[in-house]
Amino acid sequence: MTTTTTARKEPVRPISPGAARVPRRTGRIRRASLPYLLLLPALVLELLVHLVPMVIGIVMSFKELTQFYIRDWGSAPWSGLGNYRLSVDFDAPVGEALLHSFLVTVGFTLLSVVLCWLIGTAAAVFMQDTFRGRGLLRALFLVPYALPVYAAVITWVFMFQHDNGLVNHVLHDQLHLTDKPSFWLIGDNSFYALLTVSVWKGWPFAFLIVTAGLQNIPGELYEAAALDGAGVWQQLRRITLPSLRPVNQVLVLVLFLWTFNDFNTPYVLFGKSAPEPADLVSVHIYQASFVTWNFGTGSAMSVLLLLFLLVVTGGYLLLTSRGRRTTDV
Amino acid sequence: MRSIRAAAVGAVTMSLALAATACGGGSSDQGGSGDSPKTLTYWASNQGASIAVDKKVLQPELDKFQQRTGIKVKLEVVPWSDLLNRILTATTSGQGPDVLNIGNTWSASLQATGALLAWDDENYSKIGGRDRFVDSALGSTGAQGKDPAAVPLYSMAYALYYNKQILADAGITKPPATWDELVADGKKIEAEGKSVIGVEGANVSENIHHVFVFAKQHGADFFTPEGKPDFTNPKVVDAVKQYVDLMAKDKIVPTGDAEYGQNQSVSDFAKGKQAMLLWQSAAANLKSQGMSEDAYGVAPVPVRSGVPGTGAQTNSMVAGINIAVFKNSHNVDGATKFVKFMTGDAEQKILNKAYSSIPPVKGAQGDPAFNAPATAVLKQTLATSAAALPQVPSESQFETAVGTAVKDLFADAAAGRTVTTDSVRAKLEKAQQQMPAA
Numbered sequence: 001m002t003t004t005t006t007a008r009k010e011p012v013r014p015i016s017p018g019a020a021r022v023p024r025r026t027g028r029i030r031r032a033s034l035p036y037l038l039l040l041p042a043l044v045l046e047l048l049v050h051l052v053p054m055v056i057g058i059v060m061s062f063k064e065l066t067q068f069y070i071r072d073w074g075s076a077p078w079s080g081l082g083n084y085r086l087s088v089d090f091d092a093p094v095g096e097a098l099l100h101s102f103l104v105t106v107g108f109t110l111l112s113v114v115l116c117w118l119i120g121t122a123a124a125v126f127m128q129d130t131f132r133g134r135g136l137l138r139a140l141f142l143v144p145y146a147l148p149v150y151a152a153v154i155t156w157v158f159m160f161q162h163d164n165g166l167v168n169h170v171l172h173d174q175l176h177l178t179d180k181p182s183f184w185l186i187g188d189n190s191f192y193a194l195l196t197v198s199v200w201k202g203w204p205f206a207f208l209i210v211t212a213g214l215q216n217i218p219g220e221l222y223e224a225a226a227l228d229g230a231g232v233w234q235q236l237r238r239i240t241l242p243s244l245r246p247v248n249q250v251l252v253l254v255l256f257l258w259t260f261n262d263f264n265t266p267y268v269l270f271g272k273s274a275p276e277p278a279d280l281v282s283v284h285i286y287q288a289s290f291v292t293w294n295f296g297t298g299s300a301m302s303v304l305l306l307l308f309l310l311v312v313t314g315g316y317l318l319l320t321s322r323g324r325r326t327t328d329v
Numbered sequence: 330m331r332s333i334r335a336a337a338v339g340a341v342t343m344s345l346a347l348a349a350t351a352c353g354g355g356s357s358d359q360g361g362s363g364d365s366p367k368t369l370t371y372w373a374s375n376q377g378a379s380i381a382v383d384k385k386v387l388q389p390e391l392d393k394f395q396q397r398t399g400i401k402v403k404l405e406v407v408p409w410s411d412l413l414n415r416i417l418t419a420t421t422s423g424q425g426p427d428v429l430n431i432g433n434t435w436s437a438s439l440q441a442t443g444a445l446l447a448w449d450d451e452n453y454s455k456i457g458g459r460d461r462f463v464d465s466a467l468g469s470t471g472a473q474g475k476d477p478a479a480v481p482l483y484s485m486a487y488a489l490y491y492n493k494q495i496l497a498d499a500g501i502t503k504p505p506a507t508w509d510e511l512v513a514d515g516k517k518i519e520a521e522g523k524s525v526i527g528v529e530g531a532n533v534s535e536n537i538h539h540v541f542v543f544a545k546q547h548g549a550d551f552f553t554p555e556g557k558p559d560f561t562n563p564k565v566v567d568a569v570k571q572y573v574d575l576m577a578k579d580k581i582v583p584t585g586d587a588e589y590g591q592n593q594s595v596s597d598f599a600k601g602k603q604a605m606l607l608w609q610s611a612a613a614n615l616k617s618q619g620m621s622e623d624a625y626g627v628a629p630v631p632v633r634s635g636v637p638g639t640g641a642q643t644n645s646m647v648a649g650i651n652i653a654v655f656k657n658s659h660n661v662d663g664a665t666k667f668v669k670f671m672t673g674d675a676e677q678k679i680l681n682k683a684y685s686s687i688p689p690v691k692g693a694q695g696d697p698a699f700n701a702p703a704t705a706v707l708k709q710t711l712a713t714s715a716a717a718l719p720q721v722p723s724e725s726q727f728e729t730a731v732g733t734a735v736k737d738l739f740a741d742a743a744a745g746r747t748v749t750t751d752s753v754r755a756k757l758e759k760a761q762q763q764m765p766a767a
Binding site for chain 2: 163294
């Protein structure tokens with residue numbers, strides 16, 4: 001949501017002023033306004049699709065929008081910063097729950113992104129050399145990414161079941177790693193269940209992007225490095241990773257945003273009320289608005305989340321691009 | 330030059346058209362609010378074993394209605410998981426069905442939104458008057474002192490379903506009538522290697538239905554008479570603890586049930602894995618899962634002592650479905666006719682038989698089908714010992730907050746942590762703090 005602010009550059013005037021021999025005012029205006037007219041449909045669509053809902057969401061966050069007003073939400077009383085105050089009052093239960101959920105989400109996102117990137121990159125590097133069945137393996141790796149989210153996650157729900165689930169069958173019945181079957185969908189383990197599914201679903205994307213990035217590294221670099229006596233590890237460290245830098249910069253950001261905002265995975269895994277250890281902020285906000293019918297507070301939380309993601313994205317881009325500018329000289 | 334102008338004109342028209350359609354989107358008739366008086370849109374709740382079953386039950390009746398009135402009813406069966414969200418969305422946008430089913434516990438909450446047509450005396454007289462309906466069912470149609478937001482359609486009650494064979498094997502001659510007897514019988518059943526009774530620990534609504542009844546049996550309520558949440562009332566805490574203790578202390582509920590949320594406990598019972606089940610009007614559901622009617626018996630839900638009745642002897646919530654008219658409907662007249670049709674004696678008999686529920690209409694209750702042993706218990710419960718869930722605007726928040734607290738407590742019990750009065754009170758206190766201040 002936050003990455004879609006497409007940069008609209010000032011249109012270049014297509015005809016230089018001297019080109020028209022007889023400068024008629026109307027004609028010039030007409031010609032000068034043409035690019036803007038052509039841009040108008042895009043602008044209107046952009047407004048309708050992106051900005052209007054966002055603005056409405058922000059307006060909602062300043063209203064006391066409960067079940068008593070949703071039918072005619074124009075009549076809902078303004079609550080000023082009340083919804084925000086409620087959301088960030090970390091001593092009160094609502095704010096405390098939001099903070100907890102936020103911290104869970106940060107921890108979950110960091111772990112998930114790191115694991116997705118590590119597994120994806122490792123797989124991509126291993127798949128670099130040609131061998132029999134490489135195409136098949138690559139296709140297989142992409143399956144989790146290609147599956148419809150709901151179908152994939154509901155399968156995991158079955159596998160994580162306490163009584164008949166495959167996970168407990170393997171861990172407990174066959175490998176005897178636990179004294180008794182564990183619960184994966186409720187209680188403390190739910191965090192790991194969520195992380196597992198998220199990584200399983202996310203790493204193929206990292207794999208795909210890194211594989212594409214690897215194709216752009218000229219083979220001569222490796223040959224030269226090999227002639228200079230660099231081992232595999234050194235080649236990886238000195239050639240592969242630096243060359244992948246721009247790819248990784250985007251990849252990590254996208255993974256971060258996707259994972260942080262992911263709603264489908266926790267919702268399908270846990271339903272409307274997620275267990276506390278896996279209470280991701282997206283479901284938390286859903287619960288705060290839809291399930292408790294308080295859309296004002298829900299919107300305020302969403303706006304806070306948006307601000308946080310904007311700050312993180314801005315800071316990240318600033319840091320990484322500055323770093324690149326100095327190294328690219 | 331001409332082509333430039335053409336392009337410019339095209340661009341302007343296109344953007345205008347886009348803007349116009351976007352603004353006009355609100356008034357177009359996509360939800361089927363029905364500008365023409367000859368059609369109605371009806372959202373039915375999922376009552377049968379599947380949505381297909383519901384369509385099969387309802388479509389012939391809708392055809393009958395069309396024959397009589399010339400009004401065509403477009404049916405959509407909405408799964409329970411989506412129904413409330415769909416209603417909320419319809420309320421916000423004003424684009425919804427003409428007639429819809431609601432869970433009767435939502436009546437007061439939805440009434441507060443003002444989205445549903447109020448059933449004042451005039452409207453009631455159009456469908457034959459309020460007197461046609463059973464009192465207990467009318468008690469779940471909206472907040473007290475306000476015109477009801479809905480009309481009772483199907484009534485249901487909780488009962489104790491027991492597997493005759495398993496009880497006989499354990500040497501139990503009659504189903505338990507009190508919780509102590511249930512626990513004692515449970516030990517005998519466990520000795521036979523069967524599990525005793527199931528709960529849907531992760532199903533927020535199921536949890537609410539049960540802890541509400543337990544609270545009644547402890548002589549307490551989740552809300553004060555003024556409608557304020559009172560979740561930490563010591564008696565409420567005891568009641569919730571007693572329910573969770575079925576797993577935590579009495580150990581007659583398998584720990585695996587803590588994550589049940591998709592009616593797995595019904596399957597366990599239907600497959601003969603479990604001796605007992607507390608469920609509302611389960612007959613049709615059990616039949617669809619292949620359990621023969623001879624295999625199980627139906628008894629009233631246990632009480633703490635004595636026999637079911639009012640007050641502390643309450644042993645069920647008034648469960649059921651109400652039918653409501655969406656205020657924004659363009660065809661309120663046709664919608665009212667449809668409600669009259671659905672709550673008529675003849676249709677009530679047909680529909681309630683198909684769903685193994687009890688008609689909330691007095692005139693239909695006399696049908697012998699509702700006096701069969703299984704349904705007689707439900708009917709008796711509804712008439713004498715069922716209480717309506719609190720009819721307060723914040724009911725749906727209460728379901729979420731307290732239902733989740735109970736779910737967490739079951740998760741604790743399943744993980745082997747001890748569930749104490751303090752831990753129960755802490756969870757309920759947190760739930761209460763999440764309730765809206767109003």
